[in-house]
Amino acid sequence: MSKFHDHKGRPIVAVTGAGVVSSLGQGKQDNWDKLTSGVSGIHHIDRFPTEGLRTTVAGTVDFMNVEPRTAAGLSFALADCAAEEAIAESGLGKGDFPGPLFLASPPVEMEWSQRFQLDSEVDDPEIAGYKRLLSAARKNEHEAMYELLMFSRTAERLSDKHGTKGLPISLSTACASGATAVQQGVEAIRRGETDAALCIGTDGSVTTEALIRFSLLSALTTQNDIPEKAAKPFSKDRDGFVMAEGAGALVLESLESATARGANVIATIKGCGEKADHFHRTRSSPDGSPVIAAVNNALNDAGVAVDDIGYINAHGTSTPENDRMEYNSLKEVFGERIHNTPISSNKSMIGHTLTAAGAIEAVFSVLTLQHGKIPPTINYDTPDPDIPLDVVPGKYRDVPVTNVLSNSFGFGGQNACLVLSNDIV
Amino acid sequence: MSDNTTAKQSVWITGIGLLSSLGEGNDAHFKAVSAGKPRNLETERFKPYSIHTLVEPDWSQQISRRDMRQMEPWQQIGTYTAGLALDDANAKDEELCGRMDMIVAAGGGERDEEVDAAILKDGRSANDREALVTERLSNDLRPTLFLAQLSNLLAGNISIVHKVTGSSRTFMGEEGAGISAVQTAHARIASGQSDIVLVGGAFNGEREDMLLLFELGNALHHGDFQPVWSRQGEGSGFTVGSAGAFLVLECADHARKRKATPYAELKSVAADHGPRSPGAAAKRLGSAIASLGSTGKQAVLSGASGCAEVTKEEAELLASNLPDAPVRGYGTVTGHTIESQFPLGIALAALATSKGEFFAPFEASESNSDGTPDSIIVTTVGHWRGEGAALIKPVKDEA
Numbered sequence: 001m002s003k004f005h006d007h008k009g010r011p012i013v014a015v016t017g018a019g020v021v022s023s024l025g026q027g028k029q030d031n032w033d034k035l036t037s038g039v040s041g042i043h044h045i046d047r048f049p050t051e052g053l054r055t056t057v058a059g060t061v062d063f064m065n066v067e068p069r070t071a072a073g074l075s076f077a078l079a080d081c082a083a084e085e086a087i088a089e090s091g092l093g094k095g096d097f098p099g100p101l102f103l104a105s106p107p108v109e110m111e112w113s114q115r116f117q118l119d120s121e122v123d124d125p126e127i128a129g130y131k132r133l134l135s136a137a138r139k140n141e142h143e144a145m146y147e148l149l150m151f152s153r154t155a156e157r158l159s160d161k162h163g164t165k166g167l168p169i170s171l172s173t174a175c176a177s178g179a180t181a182v183q184q185g186v187e188a189i190r191r192g193e194t195d196a197a198l199c200i201g202t203d204g205s206v207t208t209e210a211l212i213r214f215s216l217l218s219a220l221t222t223q224n225d226i227p228e229k230a231a232k233p234f235s236k237d238r239d240g241f242v243m244a245e246g247a248g249a250l251v252l253e254s255l256e257s258a259t260a261r262g263a264n265v266i267a268t269i270k271g272c273g274e275k276a277d278h279f280h281r282t283r284s285s286p287d288g289s290p291v292i293a294a295v296n297n298a299l300n301d302a303g304v305a306v307d308d309i310g311y312i313n314a315h316g317t318s319t320p321e322n323d324r325m326e327y328n329s330l331k332e333v334f335g336e337r338i339h340n341t342p343i344s345s346n347k348s349m350i351g352h353t354l355t356a357a358g359a360i361e362a363v364f365s366v367l368t369l370q371h372g373k374i375p376p377t378i379n380y381d382t383p384d385p386d387i388p389l390d391v392v393p394g395k396y397r398d399v400p401v402t403n404v405l406s407n408s409f410g411f412g413g414q415n416a417c418l419v420l421s422n423d424i425v
Numbered sequence: 426m427s428d429n430t431t432a433k434q435s436v437w438i439t440g441i442g443l444l445s446s447l448g449e450g451n452d453a454h455f456k457a458v459s460a461g462k463p464r465n466l467e468t469e470r471f472k473p474y475s476i477h478t479l480v481e482p483d484w485s486q487q488i489s490r491r492d493m494r495q496m497e498p499w500q501q502i503g504t505y506t507a508g509l510a511l512d513d514a515n516a517k518d519e520e521l522c523g524r525m526d527m528i529v530a531a532g533g534g535e536r537d538e539e540v541d542a543a544i545l546k547d548g549r550s551a552n553d554r555e556a557l558v559t560e561r562l563s564n565d566l567r568p569t570l571f572l573a574q575l576s577n578l579l580a581g582n583i584s585i586v587h588k589v590t591g592s593s594r595t596f597m598g599e600e601g602a603g604i605s606a607v608q609t610a611h612a613r614i615a616s617g618q619s620d621i622v623l624v625g626g627a628f629n630g631e632r633e634d635m636l637l638l639f640e641l642g643n644a645l646h647h648g649d650f651q652p653v654w655s656r657q658g659e660g661s662g663f664t665v666g667s668a669g670a671f672l673v674l675e676c677a678d679h680a681r682k683r684k685a686t687p688y689a690e691l692k693s694v695a696a697d698h699g700p701r702s703p704g705a706a707a708k709r710l711g712s713a714i715a716s717l718g719s720t721g722k723q724a725v726l727s728g729a730s731g732c733a734e735v736t737k738e739e740a741e742l743l744a745s746n747l748p749d750a751p752v753r754g755y756g757t758v759t760g761h762t763i764e765s766q767f768p769l770g771i772a773l774a775a776l777a778t779s780k781g782e783f784f785a786p787f788e789a790s791e792s793n794s795d796g797t798p799d800s801i802i803v804t805t806v807g808h809w810r811g812e813g814a815a816l817i818k819p820v821k822d823e824a
């Protein structure tokens with residue numbers, strides 16, 4: 001074991017660059033200023049008509065200038081923006097990134113505007129449905145539409161632009177995807193396959209249909225009147241999450257390689273843990289055992305005890321079930337200590353950025369470590385007495401933090417946790 | 426980027442699950458591929474496209490009726506096939522599945538084609554299409570359909586049905602997803618990070634919404650069936666095939682301890698991608714193959730799609746770099762199975778290896794094989810992006 005290897009003899013993984021975009025703004029400075037000031041990025045949706053929808057608020061990112069605006073196009077633009085910031089900070093060569101790309105990206109399907117366009121290209125009134133769309137596809141060239149719809153395309157464009165090496169990996173573990181992208185990067189470096197990895201989570205998929213799908217599962221809040229107050233994790237009157245968009249990017253490097261090139265190390269990823277749940281497609285095991293295992297796996301992987309965790313960046317979606325389950329599981333792991341450990345949910349301000357959430361929250365965890373400042377949970381007006389946590393209500397707190405636990409959970413039994421640290425920075 | 430070939434741990438293939446147009450299970454697949462002809466080729470229903478349609482299994486052998494109702498066909502295919510692989514590896518054990526890692530290559534799920542068609546029809550005369558979409562989707566979409574569409578819910582269903590919960594990752598991105606899934610699973614075991622990994626993919630080709638996606642890229646073969654290497658000029662393109670292909674990969678020591686019998690060793694995997702300027706895909710595939718560390722008498726199982734340019738490039742590369750190796754384009758027999766294509770090729774190579782045989786030619790341009798190869802190279806060149814290759818060898822030490 002050297003100073004470049006961890007308690008299990010693996011290369012220590014350093015963060016040398018980070019970038020973020022959310023409904024709060026573009027870049028770390030803007031996001032951090034607003035996040036620590038308790039500003040919400042949630043607003044009424046004006047991207048598409050919302051008459052007749054049960055939920056009419058979201059944390060969409062509306063300042064990216066993507067034309068024509070498609071979910072795939074916006075997801076690329078957000079990822080690219082975060083990647084630019086992260087790579088610039090790392091000081092690694094522009095356009096020649098020396099490692100692979102791990103991208104958490106939403107599984108984006110054809111948009112209704114595209115279906116209607118294809119439908120209109122055929123005159124024969126007798127052909128209907130997908131036969132008609134297929135007929136249009138055979139009749140005219142649609143290469144741009146095709147490229148946009150390949151699931152591999154967002155990663156390919158990012159890889160081509162930033163010069164990452166090898167076959168890029170696009171992945172999805174639902175709402176844990178961003179954390180999984182970071183985990184993939186950490187593992188590749190630990191296995192010695194590469195000295196650097198670009199890990200990104202992105203989501204620009206707030207569309208009518210996506211909103212309706214989540215709404216039909218009763219996952220979204222319907223508190224539309226005051227959008228900034230709709231996301232209220234850990235509050236008694238929380239009733240669902242707020243869909244949102246954004247991207248987070250991290251440049252990971254082996255500490256040894258970062259040190260050798262004189263890079264500024266801003267944090268380390270000390271540990272990752274995961275555990276799948278076989279209970280139900282959308283609900284967690286009632287005993288919380290998979291979440292408990294994921295947290296324990298992350299702590300063990302990091303070689304830290306619960307006493308070493310100074311702050312928890314919660315998954316904290318603001319759904320009745322998630323927040324209760326997260327508390328119950330953390331209590332199992334942390335015992336009474338959980339009541340004195342600061343825990344906050346960035347989603348109270350930026351909403352639930354779905355595929356991007358784990359990556360964005362990893363970036364905010366890095367900023368927490370760097371600034372010794374814990375961002376608050378806003379809208380905590382009516383605490384849930386069954387969740388007696390120190391949620392850092394309303395206002396940021398100045399507390400030096402050494403280790404952060406960041407939680408991400410998703411549909412399909414996905415649970416992933418990261419431990420980020422600044423103890424060797 | 427390739428895995429190093431001096432891995433710490435040998436990676437064995439100890440379980441194979443297959444379901445496709447050729448039937449169900451390993452024997453059915455070995456026999457059908459040995460016969461060298463497609464089966465269950467549907468030529469009328471999706472005209473001008475032919476499709477290698479699934480032979481429906483007795484689903485209840487792997488999936489309860491209650492769970493079946495929660496899935497669309499692509500998830501059913503994958504969950505069923507994963508179960509076959511676990512059974513084949515004798516790995517359906519609560520403790521073992523509880524620490525088993527899983528990597529699934531997945532696309533998107535089926536849409537409700539009737540709902541979409543009705544909206545399109547009414548949209549032609551609607552004053553406000555956006556309002557129409559909102560109203561109709563709110564009323565007509567089944568709430569659970571979303572879960573049957575989400576890419577990671579194939580893995581989610583495998584966790585629920587077969588209790589595989591050590592870890593769960595879903596890779597997306599057409600053929601490349603299958604390549605990355607196998608490559609990552611191999612790297613995990615070779616490095617000592619995992620003892621046992623369930624890896625594979627599933628694809629349902631019998632869907633017009635999926636055909637539409639590929640037709641937009643002019644990637645589909647039209648008209649009468651042709652074997653893959655013959656699809657040049659107007660005949661360019663792939664014929665989709667429904668299939669599930671799952672593998673249980675295992676560290677040799679772990680397999681020995683639980684007395685699991687290996688089919689073959691997955692020696693190495695390499696992959697790359699990049700723009701498809703003329704010759705570029707072949708160059709990357711050539712480098713990938715060269716990095717596998719293959720020696721001796723070789724044979725190639727190619728997952729070539731039939732998309733004219735890259736398929737021709739691949740054929741020329743193999744003829745020039747491996748002139749003595751017999752090459753078989755297994756897509757001729759199975760159809761092109763997108764995310765499943767690479768795991769499927771590895772499964773077929775492992776079966777051939779364990780039997781000490783190789784397949785007879787599938788078309789006139791494929792040369793006869795001369796005895797048993799020392800190793801089999803599996804290739805998959807994505808129809809649009811991504812190139813991958815793997816090396817399969819007999820397990821020398823079974824003690």
